[in-house]
Amino acid sequence: DTGVSQDPRHKITKRGQNVTFRCDPISEHNRLYWYRQTLGQGPEFLTYFQNEAQLEKSRLLSDRFSAERPKGSFSTLEIQRTEQGDSAMYLCASSSGVGQPQHFGDGTRLSIL
Amino acid sequence: DQQVKQNSPSLSVQEGRISILNCDYTNSMFDYFLWYKKYPAEGPTFLISISSIKDKNEDGRFTVFLNKSAKHLSLHIVPSQPGDSAVYFCAASARGSSNTGKLIFGQGTTLQVKP
Numbered sequence: 075d076t077g078v079s080q081d082p083r084h085k086i087t088k089r090g091q092n093v094t095f096r097c098d099p100i101s102e103h104n105r106l107y108w109y110r111q112t113l114g115q116g117p118e119f120l121t122y123f124q125n126e127a128q129l130e131k132s133r134l135l136s137d138r139f140s141a142e143r144p145k146g147s148f149s150t151l152e153i154q155r156t157e158q159g160d161s162a163m164y165l166c167a168s169s170s171g172v173g174q175p176q177h178f179g180d181g182t183r184l185s186i187l
Numbered sequence: 188d189q190q191v192k193q194n195s196p197s198l199s200v201q202e203g204r205i206s207i208l209n210c211d212y213t214n215s216m217f218d219y220f221l222w223y224k225k226y227p228a229e230g231p232t233f234l235i236s237i238s239s240i241k242d243k244n245e246d247g248r249f250t251v252f253l254n255k256s257a258k259h260l261s262l263h264i265v266p267s268q269p270g271d272s273a274v275y276f277c278a279a280s281a282r283g284s285s286n287t288g289k290l291i292f293g294q295g296t297t298l299q300v301k302p
Binding site for chain 2: 078105109116124129130165169171177179
């Protein structure tokens with residue numbers, strides 16, 4: 075399977091705990107994106123990497139959120155001190171360039187108890 | 188401020204007929220538009236895209252039409268099949284100094300194709 079892979083698929087945690095998600099993009103894609111989707115809405119942009127450089131962050135990405143893409147390969151998204159409002163589907167996408175479609179993983183569904 | 192809007196939350200069509208899904212946008216800087224299909228518990232799957240220099244793009248049963256003056260695009264599926272039943276998202280991106288290619292999505296339209 076050469077698509078975008080995300081792990082874990084589901085995460086249930088208590089409020090206040092830290093969580094980390096992983097995304098493995100399509101191998102030849104240098105652009106990587108994180109989005110968040112809540113029920114009944116379309117995905118909302120969180121952050122963008124070109125290779126290892128994080129070039130844009132949405133205002134949705136509070137100080138509790140941090141993302142990395144070491145060596146320009148896989149990426150991680152960490153949420154510290156989780157809150158109820160963080161419950162959502164976190165989607166990762168990758169593309170080979172502007173004007174090329176982004177391909178999405180199946181997401182990580184986060185549930186905060 | 189919803190820059191991409193899909194005003195129809197749902198659409199029901201008979202198998203074999205045409206499905207037309209609509210999308211409106213407000214940002215005149217958008218120059219690349221995409222349609223995605225999403226099944227439950229899966230990520231969005233890319234269907235078809237169109238650049239602002241074109242007004243039509245076709246791929247098999249799927250055709251996307253772009254009307255820049257009206258800031259409107261539509262996705263035509265013909266003939267519709269039961270397997271097309273899913274949520275369809277319209278998305279757009281804008282060139283600019285940042286040139287990140289980030290996508291702005293509509294709220295989605297749930298298509299049901301009845302056998």
